[in-house]
Amino acid sequence: MLVIAVAAIVGAGAFAVAASNRVKGSAAQTATAYFAAWRKGDLMTMTRLAYEPPADFIARHRELSDELHVESLQLTPGQVKSTGEGAAEVAFSGVRELAELGKWPFEGTLKLAVRERSWQVLWSPETLHPLLKDGGTLELGESESSEVEFVTREGDKIPNDSYADAYLNPIKPEFEQVKQGWSLLSKKPGQPDKQVLAREPEANVERTTLSRPVQAAAARSLDGTEDSTIIVIRPSTGEILGLADRLGENYSAVRDVFAPGSIFKTITAAALLKSGLSVVSQVPCPGTYQIPFHAPIGNDGEVDRGSVSFTDAFAHSCNTTFVEQATTRLTIDDLRETADEWGFGRAVATGIGGTCGSVPATTNVDMFALDAIGQGEVVTSPLCMAALAAAVQNGTWRSPRLLDREQVERIDGPASDDVPMDETIVTPLRDMMAAVVDYGTASGAGLPDDVSGKTGTAELDGEPSHAWFIGYRDDLAFCVFVRNGGSGSGAAVPIAARFFNGL
The missing domain is CATH 3.40.710.10 (DD-peptidase/beta-lactamase superfamily)
Known part of the structure; x- marks a missing residue:
């Protein structure tokens, strides 16, 4: 279950209801309900609040959380702002906690509009995360390292050109130990991969007696x-x-x-x-x-x-x-x-x-x-x-x-x-x-x-x-x-x- 800290949505001003008195609710009410459902991981409610969500709406949310190993999510919405008659948006900030990479902050925008006489969320992939725009994907990658780094008795790097490598390099296999590293990559068609977050494999360090x-x-x-x-x-x-x-x-x-x-x-x-x-x-x-x-x-x-x-x-x-x-x-x-x-x-x-x-x-x-x-x-x-x-x-x-x-x-x-x-x-x-x-x-x-x-x-x-x-x-x-x-x-x-x- 995603844990969401939702700040109170303020500013449900006069623009919140469209010109016709027959429009149900307000942009603020719909945004509040959407963020609350997102907080609870209530994907069905989020689906009902969105206008014509894609068939894989629920699957996308679940896959992102599962593939990136998301442990929790915090959201802080801003004020509802009118963007025209029958249109509004809410800028928000969020922090996902990834099991391997820790806190991952991001900024997003929730767009709303009057559709079928009610305020609904105009959902797109970038609502889930801005990097998902234009066919972008997010991928968690693994890296491994087993090579040992020999250090001095003081824990310092062995001096360069120390003429000791001929003795240390041959015994490195004696200390090989696989260490895991992780990276979060943003991928977009036609563009090189971009590393968003990384945690290098923990160093495999072995002290020598060298001073x-x-x-x-x-x-x-x-x-x-x-x-x-x-x-x-x-x-x-x-x-x-x-x-x-x-x-x-x-x-x-x-x-x-x-x-x-x-x-x-x-x-x-x-x-x-x-x-x-x-x-x-x-x-x-x-x-x-x-x-x-x-x-x-x-x-x-x-x-x-x-x-x-x-x-x-x-x-x-x-x-x-x-x-x-x-x-x-x-x-x-x-x-x-x-x-x-x-x-x-x-x-x-x-x-x-x-x-x-x-x-x-x-x-x-x-x-x-x-x-x-x-x-x-x-x-x-x-x-x-x-x-x-x-x-x-x-x-x-x-x-x-x-x-x-x-x-x-x-x-x-x-x-x-x-x-x-x-x-x-x-x-x-x-x-x-x-x-x-x-x-x-x-x-x-x-x-x-x-x-x-x-x-x-x-x-x-x-x-x-x-x-x-x-x-x-x-x-x-x-x-x-x-x-x-x-x-x-x-x-x-x-x-x-x-x-x-x-x-």
Whole structure:
């Protein structure tokens, strides 16, 4: 039943009755009766009040209400106005309440005239609604949307050109959910359809862990540097705050592994600290070192630093120190066990997949020596190295993630539990990584004073070296990787500096 609020019709003036006293009633009386019947949905009475209504009069009213899902109708008539002898009209306003689209206001005119000695309604389709004039029709249309919109942790749109699409687009099907939208269309012969009302499908929004300012700074830090990536993790939670990837040839910073170069010395240093070395232990750093009866290993530029502290050997990335200490104090199993403790042996579940790396078993002493400095056969992902830096900063290893824990487990399966690291190893590692930036291979590059890190240059046969830099500042840990980019100091460290300066 249509609910109609009808205002009192005023102005039933002297013109209301035609010249002949034999005309029954007045325009005002007929209009009042018509609006009252319309209010009650009394279509039979409306039919009797209309002059020669079309055969489908009742059907038109019912179809409009049914097809547009009209829940209620309000009408506010104005004054009756004479438009000539035996003719009058009433301007009125109305509001239809549509189930899907809400309130739909309109304006109309009720025309009346003396016919067969009584005032009758001269009905036409536009009396029902002005848009029905000249063969017009009204149609309720449906629209659907299932695509998800990923947003930042703050609920903001992910910054444009953020270099994160390669990770977010493939997981969109995991979040598809059909949402319904509606539109009211006015159609007239020979004219394009006109949209009268619309309700777009409700947005299907999914929050990521990405931070808008961090992601923006990460993306802009890579501008102008091809084949590069930066991953930023919050050490206290494992959340990925920034993931910008410009690696070419379909390489992934999350799923692909590369030779790590000297950033792997962080793991070798952890194993050596476990073996009894301390940050102040004096160790030799000759320009070259040869394991007896094996191939020689040299420092970059074969720089001879003499006897230095273990911290200084780390800060200056002495290859010769790490090869000598690793091959005399450790076994390959010691190195592999330490790598596993720092993430290599744990399941990584991010919501977008992921892998960490491997340290293959070997009985070849030369290969073991190369593995100890991140050359050899050891490989790792930028994701894993960012997680390692986060573990040094926080003292707990956490699987990095891009979505909330429930969604990560649904997509990737369960991640490894958080693992507290040995504080007697973590504390000296922090001192050593601070020295790298204070006076070592990452010094003088424009980094903030409180950044700690480790550079890496992974030499490759027949190709330019990979450039790495891992580190942290407060509750931000990062890994920068430039594939075939050259040295870590020359290619990766400046990206980290741009990132922090852009925050």
